[in-house]
Amino acid sequence: MALVFAGVCSHAPGITNRPERADPQKRERFFAAFERLRLAIEAAKPDALVIVAAEHFANFFMNNMPAFAMGMAEHYDGPIEDEKWLGIPHARVPGNRDLSLRLISRVMQEVDVAYAEEWKLDHGIMVPLRFLTPRWDLPIVPANINCQGPPLTPLHRAYAFGRALRQACDAAPERLALLGTGGISHWPATPNSGKINEAWDREFLARWTENRRDALLSYTDADTYRDGGQGGFEIRTFIAVAGAAEGSAGEIWCYEPIPAFAVGCTVGAMKLA
Amino acid sequence: MSLYYVQKLLYQLNRDPEIRKRFAADPEGVLAGYELTAEELGAIRRPDIGLLYVLGVNGQILMHYAAMCGFEWSAYLEAMREGVRRHGPVRAGLYKLVED
Numbered sequence: 001m002a003l004v005f006a007g008v009c010s011h012a013p014g015i016t017n018r019p020e021r022a023d024p025q026k027r028e029r030f031f032a033a034f035e036r037l038r039l040a041i042e043a044a045k046p047d048a049l050v051i052v053a054a055e056h057f058a059n060f061f062m063n064n065m066p067a068f069a070m071g072m073a074e075h076y077d078g079p080i081e082d083e084k085w086l087g088i089p090h091a092r093v094p095g096n097r098d099l100s101l102r103l104i105s106r107v108m109q110e111v112d113v114a115y116a117e118e119w120k121l122d123h124g125i126m127v128p129l130r131f132l133t134p135r136w137d138l139p140i141v142p143a144n145i146n147c148q149g150p151p152l153t154p155l156h157r158a159y160a161f162g163r164a165l166r167q168a169c170d171a172a173p174e175r176l177a178l179l180g181t182g183g184i185s186h187w188p189a190t191p192n193s194g195k196i197n198e199a200w201d202r203e204f205l206a207r208w209t210e211n212r213r214d215a216l217l218s219y220t221d222a223d224t225y226r227d228g229g230q231g232g233f234e235i236r237t238f239i240a241v242a243g244a245a246e247g248s249a250g251e252i253w254c255y256e257p258i259p260a261f262a263v264g265c266t267v268g269a270m271k272l273a
Numbered sequence: 274m275s276l277y278y279v280q281k282l283l284y285q286l287n288r289d290p291e292i293r294k295r296f297a298a299d300p301e302g303v304l305a306g307y308e309l310t311a312e313e314l315g316a317i318r319r320p321d322i323g324l325l326y327v328l329g330v331n332g333q334i335l336m337h338y339a340a341m342c343g344f345e346w347s348a349y350l351e352a353m354r355e356g357v358r359r360h361g362p363v364r365a366g367l368y369k370l371v372e373d
Contacts, residue, residue: 017346081340148331149331190332191353191370225367230332230367233367
């Protein structure tokens with residue numbers, strides 16, 4: 001039928017791995033925004049959720065790294081991480097192979113994507129789903145963008161991927177929700193873990209909410225690495241959602257820099273035209 | 274330059290229980306299958322998380338490998354700092370230490 005919802009959120013493993021280390025007030029504001037996101041997705045009555053995350057070597061390695069990939073299976077298992085380490089028990093999340101096949105076929109008219117009939121979920125998808133579909137009852141179509149191993153997927157291709165996803169969703173008979181997950185500035189898995197560039201984040205989010213394509217695509221990887229750290233490369237997932245919502249503006253429901261979670265914790269949504 | 278194979282081995286140990294089992298029973302037999310320098314072999318055998326960090330292992334791989342080796346979060350961050358103190362700056366990759 002159409003894309004009925006498009007939003008973004010953070011996915012840092014610290015959110016479920018070490019919640020007790022966060023400032024309680026900030027944490028509760030962030031978790032309340034996750035609940036608002038859950039309710040908004042529920043209110044949009046989607047038949048499935050397309051979730052675009054960042055590659056973390058869950059399904060692919062540097063011997064064969066796709067710029068874009070989408071899952072095409074009846075179900076997905078996760079997390080790949082130790083369940084005690086991540087704080088999320090193993091679960092099987094439903095998929096919809098036929099829906100994936102149709103979406104991928106349509107996306108491939110515009111952007112080359114790899115498909116995967118087997119796909120393991122890592123924190124990039126499991127952490128958001130833990131809050132948004134805690135009973136694992138909404139079918140998903142997982143997707144990912146190479147934000148991890150250079151050469152990285154160019155930003156303008158991430159935007160084009162989002163635009164292609166929109167066309168594919170609008171051509172499907174189902175009601176579909178889209179969620180991009182990732183960090184803005186962050187330096188995860190380094191001794192700088194917890195460093196956050198709030199000014200850079202707020203500037204990026206301003207560009208995202210206004211959905212100014214040229215401004216979103218003007219970051220070079222060298223700029224991002226300097227100002228936003230290697231975790232900042234995950235802006236590609238937010239940019240894909242902006243591409244899917246081209247012509248619409250968005251709003252940020254939460255931005256809380258939480259060093260214990262190693263990221264400026266973000267929840268936002270596009271007001272789809 | 275065999276950083277690629279260091280990362281490949283750690284990625285496989287993270288992800289594949291069969292290789293993990295083989296590595297526990299016969300580490301040298303598993304290591305023989307990868308092109309590794311003496312320094313890399315030493316870092317993997319000990320294991321020296323700090324040196325693996327300095328060699329440039331991607332954080333999304335090393336984070337899970339350190340957890341598998343029993344490093345809790347703060348100990349893992351400290352092991353990376355100690356690695357830089359002992360072995361100098363990170364030599365490759367994206368996960369470099371940034372000075373504030």
